[in-house]
Amino acid sequence: MSGYRVAALLATAGALYFAEGFGSTGFAYKHSAWTGTYVLFGLLMLPALVTTLIMREPPVPLRTQLSAARYGFTHQLASVFVLIVLLVSVPAMFTQLYNTDFASVLFNGTSWMDLLLEDRAFLRAILYTLLTFACLSSMGRRGLAPVLTPINDFIMRYRWQALLLLGLIATYRMSDTVMGVMANVFYIDQGFTKDQIASVSKIFGLIMTLLGAGAGGLLIVRFGIMPILFIGGFTSAATNILFLLLADMGPNVKMLILTISLDNLSSGLATSAFVAYLSSLTNLKFSATQYALLSSIMLLLPRLLGGYSGVVVEKFGYHNFFLITALLGIPTLVMIILQWSREIRTAKAEAPTEVSEIEKP
Structure with missing residues (x-):
């Protein structure tokens, strides 16, 4: 995780610093500066590639090697x-059906064979x-079994509740993700320099994100996942109002610092709560596949x-x-x-059963 965060910091703030150093500013774009920046970051990938070639594989327990997987590697690859x-x-x-000229068949007397040939x-x-x-044939579905089995397990466990869960997952990060696409463009349009963007948005923002993630983990242990999940979703959407105010104020560095602080703090809080919630939804038998699918759904609609x-x-x-x-x-x-109220009702319904089982001699 620390390596990922350092790489993210270098690829964002570092790129802006290098581009600024090579001569590209917010007021004078220089193509060669960004070309040099991209070449430099391409070269920075070489140590990682060399490391993977020279380092040894970690030892794998014999029990793990002998245990047969449910699906072989070839089946998984297929x-x-x-x-x-x-x-x-x-x-x-x-897309191709939309581009097909069906009007010529319906109104101009063109035959289907001519349409096929032309x-x-x-x-x-x-x-x-x-x-x-x-x-989608029987053979194709057999090929998809390693992917379909975890999906089927998720649907069978949650039934109709799966629709609510998938809707929650698909929209939870929509507010800040849709806004984040335009964040850097917004900073430049407001008149902030690349140095200011790198220092405040990237370096300081990363620190606040880590603080928010740590605070989220502690709060989850104290209050549970659902309350923190709600707070994270609310604050992630509400902090966009600060960007609205910043848009009306112009290049105000103090307001930028306040906005970035609260936005990244709430983002870290929401991320830690959401990761914990996704983990709680998975089955241990298919935890890797189900988590990968759910996290992909999380970014599909927002992207x-x-x-x-x-x-x-x-x-x-x-x-x-x-504002939008x-x-x-709000829907999230x-x-x-x-979902929170449903879990509360389920917990209350299961509590008397557990008490009666304990009281039995």
């Missing part, structure tokens, strides 16, 4: 391949459709919506953009309350 083909084929199929989009749509059905952040800023301005991102946190808070 499942990854089939999953990639499926994830590529489905959206590509709809319209490349229709031909590609058929190809992707065949690939999709191949992945998708984040791609339109620039369009929203151009149309409505930074003031309204930050703050409001994105509602789902947390629903």
Whole structure:
């Protein structure tokens, strides 16, 4: 974790410092400065690559080596391949169907054979459709078993509650993730220098994130996961209002420090609570696969919506953009309350049963 944080610090604040040192400023962009920065960071990957080649593998206990996995390595590799083909084929199929000239068949009398021979989009749509059905066939599903089994386990354990859980997971980091896409652009548009952005947003922000994560871990031990999960979701959305105020104030360094402090503190708190919550949802038999899938769902919708952040800023301005991102946190808070109340009811229902079992002679 410390290595990851140091690398993140170097890749953010370090990149800005190097670009500034090579001659690129907020008022004078210099292409060669950023070219040199990217080349430098590419070279910084070499020590890690060399280290992986020269270091020895850690010893593996004999019991672990002899224990047979539920699915062999070849089967697991095949499942990854089939999953990639499926994830590529489905959206590509709809895209090519959208680009196909069906109007010529319906209104101009063009035959389906002519459409097949002349319209490349229709031909590609058929190809992707065949690939999709191949992945969903009985043989394809057998290939996907290492991926589908953990998903099926999650659905069977939580039933309809899985919809609420997946909705909560998919939207929990949406407010700050969608806002974060435009953060660096916002700082530059406000008139902050690269040195100020690197010092306050990256270095100081990283320190506050670590403090928030540590505080989150301590609070979870004291109060449980759900209260801290709610507080983290609320503060992550509410701190976007500080960016709204900063957008109206201009390049105010003191306000930037306050905004970054509270935003990163709440982000660290929310992250620690969310990691603990995701871990509590997984089955020990499939913990790695289920955690990987759930954490991927966590970023899927926010990253998708984040791609339109620039369009929203151009149309409505930074003031309204930050207000919209703050409001994105409301559905998540509602789902947390629903899940929290459900867990409280379940705990109360199970308590009398446990007491009666203890009182039995």
